[in-house]
Amino acid sequence: MSTLPEEELITNPLPDAEVDAGDGTVSLAAEPAKRRENSIALWLRDLLISAAASVLIITFLYQPVRVEGTSMLPRLVDRDRLFINKYIYHLESISRGDVVVFRYPRDPAKSYIKRVIAIPGDSIRIDRGQVWLNGKALREGYVPAEYQDGRSMVETTVPDNAYFVMGDHRSISSDSREFGPVERQLVYGKAVFVYWPAKDAGVVH
DSSP states (O other), X not given: OOOOOGGGGOSOOSXXXXXXXXXXXXXXXXXXXXXXXXXXXXXXXXXXXXXXXXXXXXXXXXXXXEOOSSTTTTTSOTTOEEEEEXXXXXXXXXXXXOEEEEEOXXXXXSEEEEEEEEOTXXXXXXXXXXXXXXXXXXXOTTSOGGGOOXXXXXXXXXXXXXXXXXXXXXXXXXXXXXXXXXXXXXXXXXXEEEEESGGXXXXXX
């Protein structure tokens, strides 16, 4: 493949000394000053574009929310602030273990945050605090021993387009053990990142 001679790559064929200063004379300082102005203009443009992109991302993809309550201890603390991804479930399915935000089935004006324990078609039962999923004891490293409880629940099958959710602080959580599986249409986000306070900052697993 042929290449252009080096001189043909020059975009401004005039030497700096031939830049017209506006009064019929030439100025060697005009070109550097113009370059500085252009650099500032480009910097401001990039800053505005970045700010606009950030606003669009937060508006359409992520939403900041505040945790109220302690049912998701130890990971989520009362008044933690976190980002939820509002778009991710348009691209992928809700999975076991996801921490989701949904409208409370008994009062859609309220929002709850819980962990998905079982998905459509799963059979689930609870025997004195131990969750059994599809006939196997579920290992839940996210539930410390001090947050477990001794509640039981008869076996049930999660219906289509619904999810069985529970809080990690089992002894105080109001969840699907009380209000039943949550319909898919009520789930509107996945918790992804705690941003405040700084000591709690990090990804929500």
